Amino acid sequence: MPKGLLERFIYSQGSDNQNRQLEWITLYDIAPGIVRGLEYLHQCCNTRILHFDIKPHNILLDWIFCPTFFDFGLSKLCERNKSIVSMIGARRTAKYIASKVFFQNLGGVSHKFDAYSYGMIVLEMVGARKNINV
Incomplete structure (x- = not known):
């Protein structure tokens, strides 16, 4: 993927937002691309794929800034008729986990886990x- 990681393009380099590397229109185009990817994983596959590690470091951009997910190391397969899967023992980046889940036992979670990460x-x-700022 020629443009590399999304995180490289979304953070300011200075103290003000004038140093933003992407125009608003480009960011506006990237956001729905991420949603289309999540929709494909959650709704369009024969077996639902729950990524569970959606973050800017795990999104690559092609030459026209079309986002693509990678690093499916924490992903889970879920049958179409089920909505909850077990996440016991899983490790994730804390800032992309819904606080309700973070402070409880990571027992059963759903595709809404990825939706929260998208919002972040x-x-x-x-x-x-x-x-x-860790």
Whole structure:
């Protein structure tokens, strides 16, 4: 993927947002591309794929800034008629986990887990900064 990681393009380089590397229109085009990818994984495949590690570091951009997911190391397959899968023992990037799940035992989770992570990515894209400075 010629453009590399999404995270490379969404964070400001300076203290103000004037140093944003992408135009708003490009960011506006990337966001629905991520949603289309999630929709494909969750609804269009014969077996539902739950990624569970959606973050800017796991999204690659092609030459026209079309996003593609990678790093399916934490993903789970889920039957179409089921909505909850077990995540016992899973490790993830804390800032992309819904706080309700983070502070409870990671027992059963659904595709809504990926939707929350998407929301965090959009907030980072709009704010041009990481939500948590670890």
